[in-house]
Amino acid sequence: MxxxxxxxxxxxxxxxxxxxxxxxxxGLLEEKWHEKYPVISINRRPAGxxxxxxxxxxxxxxxxxxxxxxxxxxxxxxxSYIDEQYDLVIxxxxxxxxxxxxxxxxxxxxLLTILSxxxxxxxxLIGTGGTVFNSQTAKFxxxxxxxxxxxxxxxxxxxIRRIVERGPGIEFSVFIINSRCVNVDGFCTFEHGLSxxxxxxxxxxxxxxxxxxxxxxxxxxxxxDMGDIIREHRFLERQHIWETVHVDDHPCGACALxxxxxxxxxxxxxxxxxxxxxxxxxxxxxxxxxxxxxxRDNLSLIDFRKSARELYQNTYSRPCRxxxxxxxxxxxxxx
Amino acid sequence: MEQALFVSxxxxxxxxxxxxxFARLYFGMEFCERLIxxxxxxxxxxxxxxxxxxxxxxxxxYVTEDGQERVVRLLRxxxxxxxxxxxxxxxWGVFQVMDEKYPDLIPVLGRxxxxxxxxxxxxxxxxxxxxxxxxxxxxxxxxVPKVREFLLKNRINRVEFDNLLQGIDLERTGDEIRKSLxxxxxxxxxxxxxxxxxxDQPDRVKEVGILPCxxxxxxxxxxxxxxxxxxxxxxxxxxxxxxxxxxxxxxxMFDRVVIEPEIPI
Numbered sequence: 001m002x003x004x005x006x007x008x009x010x011x012x013x014x015x016x017x018x019x020x021x022x023x024x025x026x027g028l029l030e031e032k033w034h035e036k037y038p039v040i041s042i043n044r045r046p047a048g049x050x051x052x053x054x055x056x057x058x059x060x061x062x063x064x065x066x067x068x069x070x071x072x073x074x075x076x077x078x079x080s081y082i083d084e085q086y087d088l089v090i091x092x093x094x095x096x097x098x099x100x101x102x103x104x105x106x107x108x109x110x111l112l113t114i115l116s117x118x119x120x121x122x123x124x125l126i127g128t129g130g131t132v133f134n135s136q137t138a139k140f141x142x143x144x145x146x147x148x149x150x151x152x153x154x155x156x157x158x159x160i161r162r163i164v165e166r167g168p169g170i171e172f173s174v175f176i177i178n179s180r181c182v183n184v185d186g187f188c189t190f191e192h193g194l195s196x197x198x199x200x201x202x203x204x205x206x207x208x209x210x211x212x213x214x215x216x217x218x219x220x221x222x223x224x225d226m227g228d229i230i231r232e233h234r235f236l237e238r239q240h241i242w243e244t245v246h247v248d249d250h251p252c253g254a255c256a257l258x259x260x261x262x263x264x265x266x267x268x269x270x271x272x273x274x275x276x277x278x279x280x281x282x283x284x285x286x287x288x289x290x291x292x293x294x295x296r297d298n299l300s301l302i303d304f305r306k307s308a309r310e311l312y313q314n315t316y317s318r319p320c321r322x323x324x325x326x327x328x329x330x331x332x333x334x335x
Numbered sequence: 336m337e338q339a340l341f342v343s344x345x346x347x348x349x350x351x352x353x354x355x356x357f358a359r360l361y362f363g364m365e366f367c368e369r370l371i372x373x374x375x376x377x378x379x380x381x382x383x384x385x386x387x388x389x390x391x392x393x394x395x396x397y398v399t400e401d402g403q404e405r406v407v408r409l410l411r412x413x414x415x416x417x418x419x420x421x422x423x424x425x426x427w428g429v430f431q432v433m434d435e436k437y438p439d440l441i442p443v444l445g446r447x448x449x450x451x452x453x454x455x456x457x458x459x460x461x462x463x464x465x466x467x468x469x470x471x472x473x474x475x476x477x478x479v480p481k482v483r484e485f486l487l488k489n490r491i492n493r494v495e496f497d498n499l500l501q502g503i504d505l506e507r508t509g510d511e512i513r514k515s516l517x518x519x520x521x522x523x524x525x526x527x528x529x530x531x532x533x534x535d536q537p538d539r540v541k542e543v544g545i546l547p548c549x550x551x552x553x554x555x556x557x558x559x560x561x562x563x564x565x566x567x568x569x570x571x572x573x574x575x576x577x578x579x580x581x582x583x584x585x586x587x588m589f590d591r592v593v594i595e596p597e598i599p600i
Binding site for chain 2: 143162325
């Protein structure tokens with residue numbers, strides 16, 4: 001089971017590989033894109049941190065990673081592009097291919113169609129934006145030329161198992177740590193990062209903004225008693241949850257590594273383009289330790305879970321929390 | 336211009352009473368596989384449309400393996416009792432099954448797979464960004480000739496649109512692909528970590544996951560306000576919508592309007 005790590009610069013390559021990364025994914029922002037589309041990303045990451053600065057740097061990083069037999073995948077994973085963007089997008093992909101990347105991660109069926117026709121010497125991988133919730137969707141993408149798929153966050157372990165078992169013999173990866181999106185990424189049409197941090201309401205992810213929330217139907221004011229008021233207040237408390245926590249407060253699904261190894265999941269993905277090198281290293285080491293234990297120590301499910309939770313608490317100084325658990329069924333929750 | 340009525344439950348056939356303005360009925364669910372209608376409900380609705388002598392479109396959601404099985408049961412029955420019906424798919428896996436097993440059913444690309452941005456915050460920046468960016472927010476993926484070619488090759492000649500607050504530019508989308516406009520409710524985002532599920536059980540506030548539910552979405556609707564949003568958001572079940580009743584200037588670019596008398600959940 002591979003660890004797929006974010007990579008933001010050539011300077012990070014050696015340290016992340018030493019920490020235990022098996023594969024990298026990355027993006028790059030070109031000035032000619034940014035001039036026309038300053039708040040629209042070509043790769044699901046806003047301008048600023050989280051991008052390579054040039055294709056020359058990318059090429060160097062790819063070569064360094066290749067020395068360790070670590071492939072680098074390149075993200076061109078916006079959900080949809082329009083006709084007038086395609087010259088830039090295809091030029092961008094071709095430069096990445098020239099830099100030696102092993103594959104392109106994408107989400108748009110239109111882009112997949114076009115890249116398949118180009119017969120580029122790279123793998124075409126469907127990212128979470130491709131919304132593969134079942135094995136037939138996997139089959140659809142495979143027919144179109146995809147060789148790997150990252151499944152959406154919003155699947156249970158059992159649902160993942162069934163997709164892989166019934167799937168068309170394609171490589172599946174799953175999310176394992178960081179940024180537990182509230183909504184289904186590939187179906188979410190909110191635009192994040194519409195400004196820099198100076199305008200917080202435009203910068204902040206829309207799902208985490210504070211909202212005044214009201215419930216309908218409500219009992220009319222004359223008819224409300226104290227019981228109604230308390231009940232309504234409690235109904236609304238749940239609706240505010242995503243403004244009271246941060247979706248990137250170290251959400252984790254490491255307990256499920258046990259099942260993912262059984263299912264023969266190809267890779268586990270760490271979200272985190274733009275994270276500090278220190279955090280990337282910590283995330284990789286955390287997962288590397290657990291995967292090595294799984295492969296070396298022949299642990300029972302219960303012992304592995306215990307080990308994963310202890311290591312999580314020691315690494316991140318946080319307890320396991322249901323709302324930050326990628327696969328909360330492991331916490332004894334009925335599904 | 337064809338007018339269709341979209342209902343997500345049998346009881347809402349009541350919106351058809353005393354009117355002959357609708358030539359087509361949309362029936363089904365786009366957002367939650369737990370609300371996929373039963374085969375019996377489908378049969379009841381098909382009987383209704385046959386009596387009314389109107390056309391029929393089955394609407395389907397994104398689905399897990401379980402949901403896929405339920406959708407396939409509907410496709411099989413629909414293929415038997417009303418072949419040549421349309422099926423709106425919001426999951427390429429549903430299309431895959433139709434393509435392989437039910438070629439008489441007519442596939443329609445659903446609005447979840449028409450991935451134009453819909454967040455109402457966009458309106459705050461439209462006059463501050465380059466015109467290329469504005470065109471992106473107003474244009475669909477079917478501006479790309481190869482995308483249209485792919486759809487047509489796969490017998491998909493209709494695409495569904497929400498009534499976007501920023502407007503929709505349908506120039507450069509060709510005539511071969513027909514377009515439907517949904518009014519007045521537009522979806523923004525959807526989740527399987529449903530906050531409406533269990534919402535009336537106060538001791539379970541922080542349990543967020545793919546949980547069992549009691550179809551609380553059929554009882555409660557939440558309105559979300561934040562001044563940066565240019566309109567109210569509406570959380571119904573696992574999905575957030577906005578309501579836009581303003582008819583776009585380029586309505587003539589659509590050949591069908593799909594009326595939602597209620598939020599279709």
